[in-house]
Structures are given as C-alpha cells and as structure tokens.
Amino acid sequence: MTDPLLTLRPWSAPEVTSWGRLPMNAVDRRTGAHSLDGDWRFQLLSAPHAPVGGAWSTTVVPGVWTMQDTDDPLRSTVDLPQYLNIRMPYAEFPPLSPVDDNPTGVYEREIHIPADWAGRRVVLQVGAAESVLLVHLDGRPVGISKDSHLAADFDLSDLVRPGGRHTLRLTVVKWSDASHIEDQDHWWHGGITRSVLLYATDPLHLADVTVRASRDGELIVDCRVRDAGGALPEGWYVSGELDGLALAQDREFDRANAEDERVSAFLGEARMHTRVPEVRAWTAETPELYGLTVRLHRADGSVADTSRHRVGFRDVEIVGRDLLVNGERIYIRGVNRHDFHPLTGRTVSYDDMRADLVLLKRFGFNAIRTAHYPNDPTLYDLADELGFYVVDEADIESHDHAHEIADDPRYLNAFVDRVSRMVLRDKNHPSVIIWSLGNESDYGANHDAAAGWVRRHDPTRPLQYEGAAKRGWADPDLASDIACPMYAPLEDCVAHALSGEQTKPLIQCEYSHAMGNSNGTLADHWAAIEATPGLQGGFIWEFWDHGILQSVNDGRPVGRGGAGLYDNGVTAPGHRWAYGGDFGEKDHDGAFIADGVVFPDRTPKPVMYEHRELAAPVRLELFRHEGLVVSNHQHFRGLEWLTGTWELALADGRTLTAPATLPALLPGETAVVPLPLDLPEDGGEAWLTLRVTTAEDLAWAPAGTEVCAPQVLLRAAVTAGEAPVSGGVVEVDEDGLLVHPLLTAAPTLSLWRAPTDNDELGGMALRWRTWGLDSLVRKVVSVRRDGDTVTVLAEYAGTSGVVRHEQVFTPVEGGIRIDERADLPEEFDDVARVGTVFETVAGLDRLQWFGQGPWESYPDRSGGAPVGHHALPVDALFTPYLRPQESGGRHGVRRFTLSGPDVTGLVVTPDEPRQVSVTRYRAEDLTAVAHHDELVPRAGCVVHLDAAHRGLGTASCGPDTFPSYLVAPGVHRWSWTLHIL
Numbered sequence: 006m007t008d009p010l011l012t013l014r015p016w017s018a019p020e021v022t023s024w025g026r027l028p029m030n031a032v033d034r035r036t037g038a039h040s041l042d043g044d045w046r047f048q049l050l051s052a053p054h055a056p057v058g059g060a061w062s063t064t065v066v067p068g069v070w071t072m073q074d075t076d077d078p079l080r081s082t083v084d085l086p087q088y089l090n091i092r093m094p095y096a097e098f099p100p101l102s103p104v105d106d107n108p109t110g111v112y113e114r115e116i117h118i119p120a121d122w123a124g125r126r127v128v129l130q131v132g133a134a135e136s137v138l139l140v141h142l143d144g145r146p147v148g149i150s151k152d153s154h155l156a157a158d159f160d161l162s163d164l165v166r167p168g169g170r171h172t173l174r175l176t177v178v179k180w181s182d183a184s185h186i187e188d189q190d191h192w193w194h195g196g197i198t199r200s201v202l203l204y205a206t207d208p209l210h211l212a213d214v215t216v217r218a219s220r221d222g223e224l225i226v227d228c229r230v231r232d233a234g235g236a237l238p239e240g241w242y243v244s245g246e247l248d249g250l251a252l253a254q255d256r257e258f259d260r261a262n263a264e265d266e267r268v269s270a271f272l273g274e275a276r277m278h279t280r281v282p283e284v285r286a287w288t289a290e291t292p293e294l295y296g297l298t299v300r301l302h303r304a305d306g307s308v309a310d311t312s313r314h315r316v317g318f319r320d321v322e323i324v325g326r327d328l329l330v331n332g333e334r335i336y337i338r339g340v341n342r343h344d345f346h347p348l349t350g351r352t353v354s355y356d357d358m359r360a361d362l363v364l365l366k367r368f369g370f371n372a373i374r375t376a377h378y379p380n381d382p383t384l385y386d387l388a389d390e391l392g393f394y395v396v397d398e399a400d401i402e403s404h405d406h407a408h409e410i411a412d413d414p415r416y417l418n419a420f421v422d423r424v425s426r427m428v429l430r431d432k433n434h435p436s437v438i439i440w441s442l443g444n445e446s447d448y449g450a451n452h453d454a455a456a457g458w459v460r461r462h463d464p465t466r467p468l469q470y471e472g473a474a475k476r477g478w479a480d481p482d483l484a485s486d487i488a489c490p491m492y493a494p495l496e497d498c499v500a501h502a503l504s505g506e507q508t509k510p511l512i513q514c515e516y517s518h519a520m521g522n523s524n525g526t527l528a529d530h531w532a533a534i535e536a537t538p539g540l541q542g543g544f545i546w547e548f549w550d551h552g553i554l555q556s557v558n559d560g561r562p563v564g565r566g567g568a569g570l571y572d573n574g575v576t577a578p579g580h581r582w583a584y585g586g587d588f589g590e591k592d593h594d595g596a597f598i599a600d601g602v603v604f605p606d607r608t609p610k611p612v613m614y615e616h617r618e619l620a621a622p623v624r625l626e627l628f629r630h631e632g633l634v635v636s637n638h639q640h641f642r643g644l645e646w647l648t649g650t651w652e653l654a655l656a657d658g659r660t661l662t663a664p665a666t667l668p669a670l671l672p673g674e675t676a677v678v679p680l681p682l683d684l685p686e687d688g689g690e691a692w693l694t695l696r697v698t699t700a701e702d703l704a705w706a707p708a709g710t711e712v713c714a715p716q717v718l719l720r721a722a723v724t725a726g727e728a729p730v731s732g733g734v735v736e737v738d739e740d741g742l743l744v745h746p747l748l749t750a751a752p753t754l755s756l757w758r759a760p761t762d763n764d765e766l767g768g769m770a771l772r773w774r775t776w777g778l779d780s781l782v783r784k785v786v787s788v789r790r791d792g793d794t795v796t797v798l799a800e801y802a803g804t805s806g807v808v809r810h811e812q813v814f815t816p817v818e819g820g821i822r823i824d825e826r827a828d829l830p831e832e833f834d835d836v837a838r839v840g841t842v843f844e845t846v847a848g849l850d851r852l853q854w855f856g857q858g859p860w861e862s863y864p865d866r867s868g869g870a871p872v873g874h875h876a877l878p879v880d881a882l883f884t885p886y887l888r889p890q891e892s893g894g895r896h897g898v899r900r901f902t903l904s905g906p907d908v909t910g911l912v913v914t915p916d917e918p919r920q921v922s923v924t925r926y927r928a929e930d931l932t933a934v935a936h937h938d939e940l941v942p943r944a945g946c947v948v949h950l951d952a953a954h955r956g957l958g959t960a961s962c963g964p965d966t967f968p969s970y971l972v973a974p975g976v977h978r979w980s981w982t983l984h985i986l
C-alpha cells in the first residue's frame with residue numbers, strides 16, 4: 006500500500022510546513038498528560054523510502070540516535086554527530102536534500118487509551134523532532150510537522166478507541182528542505198529531542214489563553230474556546246482567578262465580539278480583567294509571579310477545561326533610543342544559549358536547565374537569547390521564576406543559502422509558520438521581552454511577512470532581527486526595533502551612539518566570542534556601555550562549549566551512561582570532549598563549537614568571574630582617602646538581600662577582615678561610609694575588598710554565596726629594588742645560562758605563547774610562526790664578570806629578525822637579582838609576550854602569590870580577580886581549554902612562592918606587577934596536541950614571568966584586542982629576584 010505521507014515527499018517540499026497539525030497555543034498540556042517517554046522500538050533506515058522491516062532495536066525517547074546506542078549490533082546504519090557551522094553537510098541546493106543518504110529513524114510503540122477517555126478529545130504531542138516528523142497510528146496517516154524546536158500536536162480522537170491499544174509510529178527524517186533553514190552553528194543530530202505525550206480534553210476546550218499584565222497592575226486575559234464537536238454549546242463561560250482574586254468578565258468585549266463574525270458556532274472568545282492593587286511588578290531582579298487559573302465551564306458550572314499560568318506584571322517599551330522595562334532603562338547582560346548537553350546532545354532536563362540558569366544568575370547575567378531557535382518550554386518557566394530577560398528567537402537560520410531563501414516564496418510559509426508558532430507558544434512569559442526573527446538568514450520579503458504577523462499579533466513587545474538591523478542601525482523601515490549587530494567594533498557602537506543619528510537601542514545580539522582562552526576587552530566594552538547613553542549591553546557568544554563526551558577507544562559518543570566521567574571541566578581517562586572532526590566527519594569546523602563561557606560540564610571558565618564583577622550590584626570607590634563611596638548599581642531593588650565582609654590585604658602577607666553592613670540604598674543611590682579598618686602604618690601596598698554575599702537563601706543561591714568583590718587601592722607600593730650584597734656568588738655555564746639548584750632549565754627569553762584560538766583564527770599565530778618566534782635560536786654573544794655581577798648578552802634569531810637580550814645577574818641577600826632587557830626589531834611589531842621562561846625541579850606543587858586571582862587573568866581580561874594573597878596547587882592553575890592553548894596566566898603578580906612538601910621552595914619577586922604563569926607544560930607541549938586529554942604533564946613547573954603579555958581579544962570571531970594591549974617592538978626592561986625559601 007502506498008503511504009500518502011511518503012508519496013508526498015514532504016522532506017523536499019518547503020511549502021508543506023505541516024499537515025494535520027493543531028494550531029500552536031499557550032495552554033500548557035504537560036501537567037496531567039500521559040508520558041510516552043521511555044523505551045520505543047527503533048530502526049534507522051538509510052533514507053525515508055527505504056523499506057521498514059529490518060530488526061527492531063530499542064531506544065529511549067526523547068533522544069537523538071546520533072548519540073544513542075551506537076554500539077547496538079542490531080543497527081545496520083550508524084549515524085554520528087557532525088559539526089558544521091555555516092556550510093551545509095551536503096551539496097544539494099534548497100529545497101533538496103540527499104535522496105538516498107538521508108538517515109531516517111522509525112520509532113514505534115503501543116499506546117493505551119484509557120476507557121474513561123470515551124467521548125474526549127485525544128491529542129498526541131511530540132515535543133520536538135528533527136527535521137521532519139511523520140505520524141502514523143495503526144498504519145494510518147495522522148500528520149506531518151516541521152520545525153525541529155517546537156512541539157506538534159495531532160488530534161487522534163477519530164482514530165482511537167477508548168480502552169483500546171494502538172500502534173503509534175513516528176518517522177523522523179533527518180535531512181529536508183527544513184534543514185536549509187535550520188543551519189545553525191551547532192552539531193547536526195537526528196531524532197526526537199523533547200518529550201512525547203498524550204493528553205485528553207473535553208471536545209469543548211480552551212484553545213488558547215493570552216495574558217497581558219502591566220506594571221500598573223492591570224491584567225487582561227483573552228480566552229479562545231473551541232468545540233471539536235463542531236458546535237459551541239449554549240451557556241459556556243470562563244472564569245479566572247489570580248491568587249484568590251476573581252477576575253471580572255469584560256462585558257463590553259463580549260458584546261462587541263458577539264457581533265464579530267470570527268465568533269462562529271465552534272469558536273468563542275472571552276475577555277476577563279482585573280486590576281491588582283499595589284502590584285509587585287516583575288523584573289529580572291524582582292521576578293515576582295502571580296498564579297492565574299483560567300477555567301472553562303459548561304452551562305451547569307462544571308469545569309470542562311483548566312489552564313494555569315504564572316503572571317508577571319511588567320511593561321516593555323522603547324522610548325527614544327532606550328529599551329525600558331517598567332519605565333527604567335536597563336542593561337542587558339546577556340548570553341546566547343543553546344539547548345545542549347554533553348551526554349544527550351540536545352535533550353535537556355528540568356534539572357539541567359535550572360542548573361544553567363542558576364549558574365548564570367550567580368555570575369551576574371540577566372538576559373538570554375535563545376540562540377537560534379525556541380528553547381525547551383521549561384527554560385521560559387525557569388526564566389520567569391529566576392528572573393531573566395529573554396530574546397526569544399525563531400528557528401530560522403539559512404546561513405549557507407541565506408540569500409536564495411530570504412526571498413524564495415516557497416519558504417514564505419515556513420518563515421511565518423515558525424515565527425508565529427513561537428509567539429503563540431511563548432507570549433505569556435514575562436521573561437520574554439523581545440521577539441527575534443531568527444539568525445544569519447540575510448534579509449528578504451519572507452522576514453517582512455513574519456514581522457508583519459508579529460507586529461499585529463503581539464504589539465506589546467519589540468522585535469529584532471540582526472539581518473535587518475545590519476542594513477542600517479537607524480533605519481525605521483527595517484524589521485528590527487533594536488540595532489542588534491553581532492561582533493561590531495566597540496568604536497563603531499560608540500560612534501553611532503554619539504552621532505546624533507541613533508534611533509533605536511543598541512544591544513549587540515552577539516559579542517565577545519568565548520572560544521578557548523578569550524573574551525579580552527570585556528571590561529572595556531562595559532566601561533563604554535555604562536558611559537554612553539544609547540548603548541545598553543549585549544549577549545556574549547555563547548554559554549556552552551559544545552564538547553560531546555566521547556570514548557577515545559571506539560570514537561563513539563558515551564551517551565547517557567557518562568555521568569561521573571568528568572569533573573571540573575576535565576574528562577576521565579580514556580575520554581575526551583569531542584569537537585568538530587572527532588567523529589570522523591570529512592567536513593567539519595573543528596573547535597569552533599567550543600566557544601562558551603562554560604565547559605561542556607558547566608564548569609565556569611575564568612571569564613565568568615570577570616563578568617560577575619562587571620555586573621556587580623554594589624560598587625566601591627575611594628573618597629579622598631577618608632572614606633568610601635558605596636553605590637547601588639541595580640535597576641530595581643535595594644541592597645537588603647546582600648551582606649558582606651571587608652578584607653584588607655597588605656603586601657607583607659597580612660589579611661585583616663571586618664564584617665560589613667551595607668548602607669540602605671535605592672537603585673542608583675550612593676553613600677559615603679568611613680573606612681572600615683584602620684590602615685596599619687607598615688605593611689606596604691594595601692587593597693581593600695568588599696566581599697559581597699547573599700544575606701539569605703535565594704532561589705538561585707544559598708545564603709553566603711559571593712556575588713561580587715569590588716576593590717579599592719588604599720596604599721600604593723613603594724618599590725625599592727633589592728640592594729646588592731658583596732660576596733654572593735652567581736654561577737652561569739659557558740652559554741651564559743644560570744646554574745641554580747632548583748631550576749632544570751635556566752631563565753631564557755620567551756616571545757611566544759601557545760596560540761589561543763583567537764591568535765590562530767585572527768592570523769597572529771601565522772605571523773609569529775612566519776617570524777620564527779616559536780623556534781628562536783639562542784646564541785650567547787658574551788659573558789662578562791664585573792665583581793660579583795655577571796652580564797650575559799645573547800641573540801635570539803628568528804627567521805626574519807634578531808632580538809638582543811641582556812641579563813645581569815647580581816647577588817642580593819639570600820638570592821639573585823636578574824635585570825633583563827630585550828630589544829625587539831621593528832618587524833616584530835606584535836608579539837605574544839616578552840618575558841622570561843624557566844623550569845623547576847619536580848616536587849614544587851603549590852603556588853602562593855600576592856597579586857590578582859585566584860582565577861586566571863590576562864591584561865585585557867583581569868577584572869574580577871582582586872589583588873590579594875592567593876594559593877593553589879600548581880595543577881589547579883591551568884585552565885583545561887578543549888584545544889590546548891596558552892592558559893593559566895595570572896595578571897598583576899607582585900610576588901610568588903613555589904613550594905612542595907619535600908622540596909625547598911623558591912620565591913620570585915618581580916620589580917612591578919607582572920603577568921605570570923606556572924604550569925606543567927611548555928608552550929610547544931600545548932601546541933603539539935589537539936585535545937586536553939592528550940597532554941602529558943611534566944614533573945617540574947614551567948614558569949613564565951612576562952614584562953609584557955599581549956591581550957587576548959576576541960579575534961576568533963570579532964574584533965582583536967585593543968592597541969593598548971599589544972606588545973610593541975623596541976626596548977623592554979624588567980627585573981626580578983629569585984630567592985630560595
């Protein structure tokens with residue numbers, strides 16, 4: 006028998022967005038539904054037209070077959086994850102996809118229809134399937150759906166028997182016309198990624214509920230009612246209740262609608278309203294929610310249907326060039342977030358999503374862009390509850406064929422379908438403050454059509470689309486109410502805001518690309534944003550490093566069983582975080598998938614701590630050396646929820662503390678408070694830090710969680726170089742290399758760092774290699790003794806330039822002072838570092854330092870690492886970026902001690918705060934391997950002390966670091982002392 010769903014070949018028909026699918030709505034049917042999650046029979050076919058009839062294996066729904074049971078012997082076909090950013094994984098042009106090589110999953114199971122569902126409307130909901138879903142019941146066609154990130158509901162009422170058992174088949178075709186508009190930058194998978202349910206309603210049911218709640222307490226609830234039976238019975242009515250407060254029926258609306266031809270025999274509309282006195286408004290800082298219950302009643306008053314909502318009263322508007330929430334110009338401290346998990350690929354649980362958002366809250370984020378498709382519905386519930394502003398983005402990215410598709414009328418339906426279904430699903434969430442038409446799809450008539458639909462349907466929120474905004478940040482005619490560029494140079498943003506031409510809020514939809522060791526200049530961005538009216542923030546790219554947990558042995562994804570095989574960002578032996586190419590893909594985009602502010606197990610990268618500080622709700626400034634200015638840097642709340650501790654770090658090693666009481670301050674207010682601790686007359690350089698913690702348990706943090714640690718310098722260092730002593734001995738060998746009992750490699754000059762992803766993709770690493778900086782050849786020119794002092798002159802030859810390097814070794818009390826000078830030729834006009842590198846004996850396992858920390862910091866990413874006394878095991882200093890690269894640096898180091906339980910330590914004191922790193926790896930160790938798990942730690946330490954270190958920037962996608970963070974040619978001087986502990 007020919008199957009009409011297959012005969013239609015919907016996988017190459019963009020006009021067909023669905024068939025038999027129910028309209029999207031905001032009535033949540035998850036509670037009370039029968040879950041169909043769990044084991045299903047499964048077959049993977051090579052193409053949709055391949056015959057079903059092979060052996061069935063078992064698989065878990067929801068899940069992607071690309072990550073599941075890949076060692077199942079019953080599988081005739083194995084289809085693994087593939088990572089490609091822009092390029093499509095096949096050559097066919099839209100709307101076509103490969104004919105014979107199109108993995109197709111066939112899922113089957115029995116469903117049981119309860120006997121008491123007799124007379125009810127029975128609906129199947131498939132949470133999400135990619136990319137085409139075909140539904141059959143007992144071999145009969147039920148429906149088709151596309152759009153891999155939204156649910157599809159199908160009415161089964163006419164096909165099922167109460168008390169009966171039926172065979173449900175879901176066929177999921179991986180490649181289709183829809184893949185061309187789901188060309189987002191993440192792994193390609195195939196399967197059913199969200200839960201499958203079965204639910205029943207009365208034939209007379211709530212077809213949709215639209216909630217509008219504004220900050221003045223006004224609540225309007227619009228209900229649409231349908232009768233699947235075909236005729237709306239007389240006497241139905243709706244009721245509503247908001248936390249015990251009954252809503253009133255809007256008679257005027259009902260009267261007007263009674264004459265409205267849209268209200269037919271089977272569709273009813275009703276409006277209810279109320280005004281809540283002294284309403285507690287919703288904002289991301291104060292996520293106040295009210296519980297709303299909407300009921301549909303039959304004529305006798307009995308309840309036919311119920312819909313529950315959580316309501317947040319808030320306004321969003323654009324006034325002039327400002328985006329306002331509840332009348333306040335807010336900052337958007339955002340991140341782009343994918344639905345991702347290292348074991349399941351795309352299926353994310355409630356706990357996972359909650360953990361994501363809790364972490365983001367703790368690190369000062371207040372906004373999420375759902376890059377680049379509507380996320381799991383639970384994410385929005387959590388955003389409402391924990392407090393986030395959400396840019397909700399439609400599932401449209403046609404990156405590879407953007408220009409052809411934006412105006413292709415065959416795709417018009419798909420654009421409007423995807424955008425409108427997202428709006429219909431998510432419109433009641435207070436967290437959603439902006440709609441987005443999608444990502445990287447050029448700009449065409451299809452976008453304008455979708456924008457037109459949104460503007461009519463939901464005039465309460467702004468709309469954005471980067472592809473439109475790019476045509477003119479100030480142009481009022483384009484389908485974007487926000488100027489939302491990606492990776493725009495900061496100077497362009499500032500210039501636009503100062504130009505007098507700005508008409509729209511400027512909020513970058515992507516900026517500060519977090520690939521590897523990155524996010525340089527984030528603090529400079531925020532300084533400019535806070536200083537420039539018209540700039541309101543942006544969304545960092547991105548939350549996740551999408552590394553998939555892989556077994557190195559067989560190259561397969563580990564899947565759900567992998568919990569416990571990673572910790573603190575690092576995988577267990579025999580495993581690694583796979584990135585593009587690791588599954589044998591011929592075409593891939595490598596580690597570009599690892600560009601998040603957290604590791605694949607959600608361990609925060611160091612940039613998170615800087616972000617937390619940039620978002621600090623409390624700021625500190627010194628007031629004429631007599632007191633401190635404390636300010637409340639929030640938009641909507643006081644400081645009652647916070648408490649703190651003062652900490653005074655002195656260069657002599659002391660740290661004094663005192664409890665802090667934060668002043669009562671309204672948003673934006675400041676107060677002068679006296680210095681909390683007497684500054685001792687001695688003790689040298691002195692830094693005062695206010696460690697701010699949560700005063701009570703919050704939904705996202707237990708009491709005592711650190712929120713920020715603003716710091717002021719109370720007393721600067723007085724530098725006095727250590728005086729020479731006579732009679733000391735400095736030993737150097739015939740090559741002028743220092744001989745020292747604790748060093749296995751003498752201090753030499755280093756101009757090279759293991760290229761970061763930014764260095765590689767930004768082209769710097771190539772230049773450094775061309776100059777030969779990775780393999781400088783040292784030649785000693787002279788060794789001169791002058792009393793106790795030894796002066797060594799050496800030349801370091803690259804392929805296109807020679808650096809002269811001088812070291813003067815002078816004995817000082819208990820150690821040696823080393824004064825260094827390097828002369829960089831003009832052609833080396835942008836190097837990674839100028840500094841000293843040496844290696845120590847084994848057994849020195851602990852670093853103590855006075856400087857910035859405790860986490861990794863670099864010259865252009867050093868905020869949020871307060872100056873203080875820090876100590877960490879050497880192994881914990883290194884940040885395990887997925888692709889090994891320069892890592893583990895500490896900025897502003899004033900002194901450090903390396904010691905071990907059995908070995909005497911050494912103490913290094915630079916002449917001024919310097920960039921230092923202590924790791925188990927040479928730069929060439931890091932460049933030699935592609936994954937962190939391949940690194941073999943050395944027994945001793947590799948120590949870098951830099952006179953100058955280049956900023957990190959974000960050049961892997963976006964601007965490089967600023968000129969002030971570059972290392973210039975010419976003369977560099979630095980000195981340091983080396984003592985044995």
Ligand code: IPT
Nearest residue numbers: 090189190444445491546600962
């Ligand atoms: C931009 C994409 O929108 C995003 O999905 C991601 O690929 C990011 O870049 C880089 O990681 S598009 C890019 C061409 C600017």
